Amino acid sequence: MQGWIKGLGWVTPAGSGMGRQTQGVLQPLQAGLLQIPERKDVFAQIDRRFGRLDDFSRVGLAAVTFSLRDAGAEIWEQKRSIGIVAASCYGCLQTDLDYHQTLIPQQGRLASPNLFAYTLPNCFLGEAALRFGLTGNSMIINRRDASRLTAIKVGLEELALSDQSGILAGIVDLAPPPELANDEDLPGGLFFLLERDQGGESYGALALREDELFFDEKRVDNLQQLVAACLNRIAV
Amino acid sequence: MKTVVITEVACLTALGSGPERLWQGLMNKESGIAALKRFSCDNYSSSLAACIEGLTAPVGGSRLDHLLEQLAAQLGEVPADARLLVASTKGEIDRLETACRADQPIPRSMLFEPMLEKIAQRFGLHDPGMNINAACASSTIALARGAALIAAGQAEVVLVYAADIVSEFVFSGFSALQALSFAACKPFDSTRQGLNLGEAGVALLLMSAERAGRLGHPVLATVAGWGAANDAHHVTAPARDGSGLILACRKALQKAGISADQIAAVNAHGTATIYNDAMELTAFNALFAGKLPPLHGVKGSLGHSLGAAGGVEAVVAVYALQHQQIPGTVGCEQPEEEGQEALSAQSQKICGDYLLSTNSGFGGINAALILQGVK
Known part of the structure; x- marks a missing residue:
């Protein structure tokens, strides 16, 4: 199973960025305080819908946008058979808690329909799909995985097992409530655009063999390694 | 491409326990939609839902725990090498509600990863499992993924396990979205006015035809x-x-x-x-x-x-x-x-x-x- 990495974008405590415009960031996956992106950080045009998104969706959508922008694939005319696979540990838990706060007063009478819509974590995938014309499969996955490579592996499987031309694969999480926080948390969003075809500029080839991931034939053990390898490739 | 077969199914719905009961109930035009007693519906646009009778949560647990036990009891032995694909939109949301209402810390065990561990352990699986959240298409996508993995020879056996419960959290949201029907819902009827929520648990065992043959499993x-x-x-x-x-x-x-x-x-x-x-x-x-x-x-x-x-x-x-x-x-x-x-x-x-x-x-x-x- 193989694909080509065409784009890389992120919103993390290191800031917002793209693989080809790192602005000195060598490793965006780091712990720390995550700034939730504003519309102007992501889109030049006024965009009312962005303002309605919950924080989880803003981070995810922004990271997807930067990944597509990095690949030169943000602008589109025809809908495209590109899917999205996003791994998350906490999902939209913060939105769940915010929504629940609207539910408690007056025994549900004030429950927020807008917040409720975003208590399904896959809603931001729909937001990305409609903005960028992505008609592939789209799902949020939850799996215990210290390497954080599950979404990349599932993305490569999706490419191999379906007719989709590309997959946006990555991770999205907000910082959890303090009682759930642990040292391994990496709040933020980071997505790769993986494509079936080699054509155009790419960071390199990514292959999945026997549940192990190889970037240009070198084994990759975790997401940080893969990101570093891509950024090194650009630096070279 | 390998042939993918379903060899075993288990389910628990508002019509009762087991696939046979489900089929008979549907063929008899029964409905599990009834007055909701789990929480007050005074401020919501409907008071109806299709709840599983007697589905309770153990102390400190979730209604999904009860559901898991009942499904496991229905299903025969699952090969330990089965991949586990779970499909749930809100998982143990009742535990989150309980913690929030009691102003208690959010228990880590209400996250998806511990839920997956619990399911894998109950069925004796090596695979820690993966939850797929694609809203109301979650379990169909899980079945599709399971079938794709088997067809491509990436797995021989996949257990697809799907469950969601009726909670005030979700019920209030659909009410706020004005998506609930005040009366029993009428799919595809020209006078339909919205949906009724329900709850269910289901497990389907998928195998390659070769593996099913080797194990002597009947193909459904x-x-x-x-x-x-x-x-x-x-x-x-x-x-x-x-x-x-x-x-x-x-x-x-x-x-x-x-x-x-x-x-x-x-x-x-x-x-x-x-x-x-x-x-x-x-x-x-x-x-x-x-x-x-x-x-x-x-x-x-x-x-x-x-x-x-x-x-x-x-x-x-x-x-x-x-x-x-x-x-x-x-x-x-x-x-x-x-x-x-x-x-x-x-x-x-x-x-x-x-x-x-x-x-x-x-x-x-x-x-x-x-x-x-x-x-």
């Missing part, structure tokens, strides 16, 4: 085709032209290597919301060139069990193919004009090998599954 049905596609239209509303659903169905037909006219029947998502059902009829009329095969939906009996819905409907599809009948669509007394020939509140005889089952959900996602009966 073949998973012949699958497909998924996003509308790329709206976050909560379906594309009115049904483009995403049409695409998902065409992918499934292509995978199965059959044409639309070989489909003997359709199990539609049929939530009974105005826009969903209209979109589905538009899509199916396009897919079948206006000549719809017999079509039905089960949510007038079972309510909408969100992430579990597609899995339950796959179980119904297995029985429908075996019996060459589809249950009537409870609540559909005045079928929408676009589906009049195909829809009925009465059960319908079908004739053929293939059944198409589809689900669509928030986030614009659509998924389709084609099951083939066993001769």
